[in-house]
Amino acid sequence: MLFFALNGSQTLGARVAAAGGYAVAAHEERDFQGGEHKSRPLVSVRGRDVFVLHSLHGDGVASANDKLVRLLFFLATCREHGAARITAIVPYLAYSRKDRQTKPQDPVSSRYVAQLLEAVGVELVMKFEVHNLAAFQNAFRCRTVHLATxxxxxxxxxxxxxxxxxxxxxxxxxxxxxxxxxxxxxxxxxxxxxxxxxxxxxxxxxxxxxxxxxxxxxxxxxxxxxxxxxxxxxxxxxxxxxxxxxxxxxxxxxxxxxxxxxxxxxxxxxxxxxxxxxxxxxxxxxxxxxxxxxxxxxxxCAPLIADAIDAVHRGQEISLSVACAPELVDNRQ
Missing domain, CATH: 3.40.50.2020 (Rossmann fold)
Incomplete structure (x- = not known):
């Protein structure tokens, strides 16, 4: 398997990799004039079980929209170059709160995001504590994993x-x-x-x-x-x-x-x-x-995500049981 953590999610990615006992695979992200960008894996993904972590929240450096597009492009690149299976790990999934129409002409943004992820070849979407479980599961036609807390x-x-x-x-x-x-x-x-x-x-x-x-x-x-x-x-x-x-x-x-x-x-x-x-x-x-x-x-939350990745990769049932109290972390870096 290969595990990637895109820019902006490297801190959590490093913790997940440490908890799972594997390395974060190398990748490149480059920005160009005019606001365009590209990203690519720096290792071969052909025939590999690929897991890509990115939390899609605006953080003052990049908007939720920018992170979503970067994730979509990277996932599509992995599909383009022969990945056997692609799992998107989105601890926080942008637009999950807009999962139904509450006013005339309202969008259902969560379903549109699901369609975008499916369009680039994602076979599984893993989410850490969803806003609305039924809406999350119904929005996707690919397999979903909900990491409840x-x-x-x-x-x-x-x-x-x-x-x-x-x-x-x-x-x-x-x-x-x-x-x-x-x-x-x-x-x-x-x-x-x-x-x-x-x-x-x-x-x-x-x-x-x-x-x-x-x-x-x-x-x-x-x-x-x-x-x-x-x-x-x-x-x-x-x-x-x-x-x-x-x-x-x-x-x-x-x-x-x-x-x-x-x-x-x-x-x-x-x-x-x-x-x-x-x-x-x-x-x-x-x-x-x-x-x-x-x-x-x-x-x-890294051990919970790492255990789920391991279970998915091995084709086993995911267990969300926690043996002991989760550890405190410093999130200033």
């Missing part, structure tokens, strides 16, 4: 809270299934009961509303789980509601940390969140302060 985060929570009474909260109705799966994984790991909560949320024209909260969180250590954090407003609303309902401490979990500089300031100013934990699916984080606050943690 419930056991990953359950191992982390259990290691931090051996005796506390726990609760899991979804900050909106769309994340209920994700929160329920985390709750079940956590109950199985600690061998005890974990309560559940849900925050009402409605969004129209960029305005978020809704104030109803349901769930038992009083005197409990509460974990609010979402698939991503961007501006932070959604989890802040839920955190304030949990605090109003007597939560003992409040911790936010999200696989994808699309945090803005203002998000860190808002979290600090709120005084209601005790910790925020994301993964290094976006490596490095564009707006991470030079000295990250003590309450901000980054967990390494």
């Amino acid at each position: 419930q056991d990953f985060f359950a191992a982390h929570i259990a290691a931090q809270n051996s005796e506390a009474r726990l609760a899991v909260v979804s900050p909106d109705a769309g994340g209920v299934k994700r929160a329920q799966l985390l709750r079940e994984a956590l109950e199985a790991r600690i061998g005890g009961e974990v309560s559940f909560g849900l925050m009402e949320k409605r969004r129209s024209a960029g305005i978020v509303s809704g104030s109803l909260f349901a769930g038992e969180v009083k005197d409990r250590v509460v974990h609010i789980v979402d698939d991503m954090i961007c501006g932070g407003g959604t989890v802040l609303r839920a955190a304030r509601a949990v605090r109003d309902h007597g939560g003992r401490s409040i911790h936010v979990l999200a696989p994808h940390g699309l945090l803005e500089a203002q998000t860190f300031q808002d979290f600090c100013a709120s005084g209601v969140i005790d910790s925020v934990t994301v993964t290094d699916s976006l490596a490095p984080l564009a707006h991470l302060p030079a000295e990250p606050p003590d309450w901000f943690r980054i967990l390494g």
Whole structure:
């Protein structure tokens, strides 16, 4: 097999390769005047099982659009030169949030991205914690692998809270299934009961509303789980509601940390969140302060991705079970 990590994803790529016990294959990316570019593998891909890692988020250096095009061109190049099978590993997949029509004449951008990946010959798309699992699976006609994070985060929570009474909260109705799966994984790991909560949320024209909260969180250590954090407003609303309902401490979990500089300031100013934990699916984080606050943690997801790559290459079932708590990583480089 060959494993490539495109520019902008080399930090995570190096961690995946180290966890899997193989090297990152050499490739070249060149920019030309006028904004054009080319990329190519520097080793032969003919007859090889090729895995290409690229997280498709805008990071201040390259936009999501630019990263998507670079990934598509590189995958097509590998197909052009005889790769036996091509797997695209996209820990964060751009446009996944636009997976349905909510207004007249709306696009379904997630399906268009799927069609582009299929058009260049991708046979498998691997994604780390999707926004909407049904929409992700239905968008693709090629094989998909979803690396869910419930056991990953359950191992982390259990290691931090051996005796506390726990609760899991979804900050909106769309994340209920994700929160329920985390709750079940956590109950199985600690061998005890974990309560559940849900925050009402409605969004129209960029305005978020809704104030109803349901769930038992009083005197409990509460974990609010979402698939991503961007501006932070959604989890802040839920955190304030949990605090109003007597939560003992409040911790936010999200696989994808699309945090803005203002998000860190808002979290600090709120005084209601005790910790925020994301993964290094976006490596490095564009707006991470030079000295990250003590309450901000980054967990390494590379072993989970490396295990999935190995299983796919060997034609085995993928296991997402986590034996021990994920390790913290430094994502400033």
